[in-house]
Amino acid sequence: MRIEVLEAPPAELLAGLTSLVGNICPFPGCADLPSRVVEFRDGSRGRPTMESSLLLCASHSDQAGRGEIGSGLLKTIRGLLKPDRGPKGGSRSLATRDEYLATIRDRIARGTRSLRGVYVGPLPLHPDWYFNLRDGATNQPNMDRQVATCLDAPGCETFLIFRNSPRYAEKVRELVPAELMPVLVAQIIGRIDAVYGQSGSNHMVCADTGIFHIPVILDDAVITAFRSTPQTPVGSGLLVTDPDQVHWERDAFDRIFAYYCSEVAGVSQVERMKEFVRSLLTGASSPE
Known part of the structure; x- marks a missing residue:
């Protein structure tokens, strides 16, 4: 899986992620201001999406960019931010x-x-x-x-x-x-x-x-x-x-x-x- 810190994320993506996390970095235990978009996705490049992106603070985005935070944890954090993530069936x-x-x-x-x-x-x-x-x-x-x-x-x-x-x-x-x-x-x-x-x-x-x-x-x-x-x-x-x-x-x-x-x-x-x-x-x- 590719992990990348987006230097110029699309405005609508930044706005959507900001509304999702507010003014606190969603990384566990962090209370810093989120400021950078991190994208994680399988396969080839494409337009970044809400589902494959996180808004993190400067420190945790740097760690993610260096590969010090695994993609599995990033995907888990992103999933846990959605209160309505249950399927329509069952x-x-x-x-x-x-x-x-x-x-x-x-x-x-x-x-x-x-x-x-x-x-x-x-x-x-x-x-x-x-x-x-x-x-x-x-x-x-x-x-x-x-x-x-x-x-x-x-x-x-x-x-x-x-x-x-x-x-x-x-x-x-x-x-x-x-x-x-x-x-x-x-x-x-x-x-x-x-x-x-x-x-x-x-x-x-x-x-x-x-x-x-x-x-x-x-x-x-x-x-x-x-x-x-x-x-x-x-x-x-x-x-x-x-x-x-x-x-x-x-x-x-x-x-x-x-x-x-x-x-x-x-x-x-x-x-x-x-x-x-x-x-x-x-x-x-x-x-x-």
């Missing part, structure tokens, strides 16, 4: 938040040998009383209790990326009375140790996934969430059961997961998670 729209959450709960309850996904914070590691408290406040059962069962199931391989976002801490503080916060923190930390062990696990990583659209991925289904803005709750979703698309999503997740793990090699993700959870007691935000 899919079903989930018109409401309730239907989105119910679909995840039901698909997990049927039995799955694997689960992959991204969380704003350690919600599936919360105690049962927290789930009861939140379900009562929202008047709807959530998906986290069901995801928690996967963490305990020996036959279910679970990979989670925890964003550890300030939005998680805000939501928890809005719901949990101050006098119960020390109890919640202690129980979450105990659950972290029980699930991931003192030495950590290669099944979780703390990382900010930025503008990537990463769905919940099960053995035979992908469930994508749609929001009106990045900060608003899920409003609807899409269930995809096409085997090829499920396979693509699983491979894309694993490639991004492996990249994040390589970036934090030698840093205990368990201790990083615990530090973030302890910040609930102080009001400070731990580094993501």
Whole structure:
């Protein structure tokens, strides 16, 4: 595959890529301003397209041009920027938040040998009383209790990326009375140790996934969430059961997961998670 930094990209291509990524380089963990178009394509030259191009910052475009960033990772990043990448066949729209959450709960309850996904914070590691408290406040059962069962199931391989976002801490503080916060923190930390062990696990990583659209991925289904803005709750979703698309999503997740793990090699993700959870007691935000 040929990788090239375009010195003079077509204006419509630059405009389209800019609308896709905004003002942040989409490379994992990067927050620099995107400024250069990188094209990656098989075969002969031709007019560059949206599907075969990325808008990256100066540093990552230089690395791509030198071949230090593989075409596989570039293609994965480009694919993860599209929220509606599911096929027309083998899919079903989930018109409401309730239907989105119910679909995840039901698909997990049927039995799955694997689960992959991204969380704003350690919600599936919360105690049962927290789930009861939140379900009562929202008047709807959530998906986290069901995801928690996967963490305990020996036959279910679970990979989670925890964003550890300030939005998680805000939501928890809005719901949990101050006098119960020390109890919640202690129980979450105990659950972290029980699930991931003192030495950590290669099944979780703390990382900010930025503008990537990463769905919940099960053995035979992908469930994508749609929001009106990045900060608003899920409003609807899409269930995809096409085997090829499920396979693509699983491979894309694993490639991004492996990249994040390589970036934090030698840093205990368990201790990083615990530090973030302890910040609930102080009001400070731990580094993501």
